[in-house]
Amino acid sequence: MEQGEPAPDDESTPRIPSPRAAGDDLTAGRGNSGTFVPAPREGNRFGPPGPDRRAEPAAEPDPEPETPPPPDPEPPSSSEPEASVPEPVPPETAPVAGPPSHTVLKSLLGAWALAACSTEETDAVEAHLTECAPCADEALRLRDAVGLLHTERSLDLDPMLRARVLENCLGRRPARIPVPAWAAPYDAEAARLDALLNDFGDAEWHAPVRLKWFEEERRASRRTTVAGVIGHLMAVDALVATALGLDEPVPLDPEEAAGGPTTRTEALWRAGRFPLTRTVREPWREQSHTLIRTVSFAGRGVSELAVSYGEFALSLQDAMLDRAFECWIHAGDIAEAVDYPYDPPSGAHLHRMIDLAARILPAALAGRRRAGLASPPRGLVTAGSPGRSLRLEIEGVGGGDWLIALDSPAALPSPDHEVAHVALDGVEFCKLAAGHVSPQEAAAGQLGDREAISDVLFAAASLSRL
Template sequence: MRGPDEWDGRERSGGPGERPRIPSPRPAAEDHGPLPDLPPVPHRGPGPVPAPTPPHHAPAEYESDDDPVTGDDTGPPPTAPSHKVLKSLLGAWALAACSSEETAAVEAHLTDCAACAEEALRLRDAVGLLHPADSLDLDPLLRSRVLEGCLGRRPPRIPVPEWATPFDAEAAKLDALLRDMGESEWRAPVRLRWFDGREPVERDTTVAGVIGHLMAVDGMVATSLGLPDPLGPAAPEHPGPRRRTEAYWRTLGEEPDPRAPHDPWREQSQALIRTASFAGGGVAELSVPYGKFDLALRDAFLDRAFETWVHAGDIADAVDYPYKPPAAGHLHLLVDLAARLLPTTLAQRRRDGLAAPPQQLVAAGAPGRSLHLEVEGSGGGDWYIALDSPAAVGSPECTVAHLALDSDEFCQLAAGHISPEETAAGQTGEREAIREVLFATAALSRL
């Protein structure tokens, strides 16, 4: 028997003394499927029968591909872009600027459209011309060019003297080369060559040994300016490039790290430039002892620039690295130094019995027999070399011979890298005078 609040599911009216029964909600007709279409309204009266009204659909922006029951996206796949749209994307596709979906659509279209495929090929070739394959290695001259450009636009408050700029530039170039080298390359063998006055001489060392040699000889200029001697207690009693180099090489063998000379050499080079710049032009004629002879400080800086360039080329050859000569203006200063030293070198060779005595005596400052030295190419020029006395003045009126050399060959001869007999030169006039000048040029070289 049911209680007063229970109901058996059948709708019935309450009897006497019973509470009214509330029926449960009936299910909606839509729960069992869509409603059937209404039957067409019968047409009354004359006239054509109107067409049946199509079922109502929501606007396209409100349509959904979801299944009305499950809610899953089972609608048709999106349509591919039109030919016009894909053709407009070819430029971006050639530049690899399309999205992944656009790239896939364009590449699928290219397999079916010959015209677009041909256009895409032309665009891809054009992109290849816009982006040439460049080496990622930095130009070793980049630092010097950037510094030159900066200093040209805003000169420094304390400018570097003109006679010190070649050394500054060549030291910076060599420093850039050394920074690119690994530890194994510092141990690479390097062959140093020079001419001792009679014959070519060679000496084998390493990249570290070359930098130590440069630092030891630069130290002669450093001590003249009051800077510390890099050799310290190991410095020999009598100054001279060869003695100082041998003394440093003896200490270098005890150093386990072959890159050890790099930082001291660079710091000394920078200190030389700073000191010469702050000292001003008053130190240009300061005497620097080179053992058997002395050089004015201005010429000593040019000498160090020349040797830095030459030995940097030796290192570059040993490690197979491209290296360029000095700028034309700097190279001219180096060639000019060598030409000015030739009369003194000729006189020294005569004292050593390596050259014939002078043909005539010339008073100091008077013109004497001269050789016209013509150096062609970058940094070249014309010089008249006094043949009989370093105190004489070379002059065009007293020229007895003419010697023409390329600037690179003249520098290689002055560095002792080629012998006087191997030099290809244009020669006219006294053969003996030409021979003596060629040998004197080679004798400018040393360790």
């Protein structure tokens, strides 16, 4: 060891911590002489370092902390010239870290109840709650309040949510080109069906579906898949599309083009252009959007445009109601196939669909009479003259009363000539008109002429088709 170098074990030798080891800035505390003087910092002490308390929360300062006395300066070496060493500047004394105070922990209870505290804060609060009864009661109340903010709800969206949102939006800012009221049911039912299909995987698209309808005096059915049902809807929607001058989804020969819904459906099912997989959804969806856009821009006069169904024709506004009705019925078939609940349309839309069926009933009854499937008329009825009538009372949402002419579609139904009264639930009547419920199974309240009641119920079932 060289002369003048202090002995490492000499306790009288002052120890000045290295700025790098202590984490201080290398330029802090350096005077004009170049000798390093440690800068004041929290927790900086001479001598051996104490336990590291940087991870603990700050505590309130102690009343009168004791400042350790500075060590004696190092005596100069006998072989070197005496040099002046500046006395070290005593650092500020940092408070000894301790647990957070009651006030601090109480202020954290709200954040703790919302699970917004850090790990250290959460541990400190929960340790405090085991010792402080008032804070524990307050924490329990806050947790209960947070539970009220997060009520348990089903993950399934309300099927009427879209309609309510659109109604609210249009009420605040109406569309420049609104959808006609007679096309709104189809718009709503196509959107509801599209939402049902949104999360379907390949297995659901190939799930078996049985389409049911009523032919003459018996029920008929056809087995297909979910994709097949969407193809069927697209094929029949094409009747409306071609009446509006839009393109056919599937090229048809003249005989198929002149056919009705069944002919068009069979042609689409046979065609390879739209395989019966999930790929059929996008063209059906695009076609439904195109129909809504077209009738919205076409103006008022388009509502009376004739749409041919092969054996009969409907006005465009009635055809759009027919398409809304079938969209809802077949959406129910799909939902049943995948074991999913599906609600009926809104009351206003359901009322329009029932009104269409009630207006068509006299013509359907006359057609069954021509085929020998219904009782003959009672007496000679001329156009516009009053004749026998049946009161159809539809109960529930979308319900109302209708007088059905019994002897001729041209006859004027009159309450003075009412011979029977039938009461049905609105959804039950729609299922009867869709061929999903037979006339014998229809839960109907009946009063009056039994033969007339039977004829009307069977005529309602004959409105169904593939």
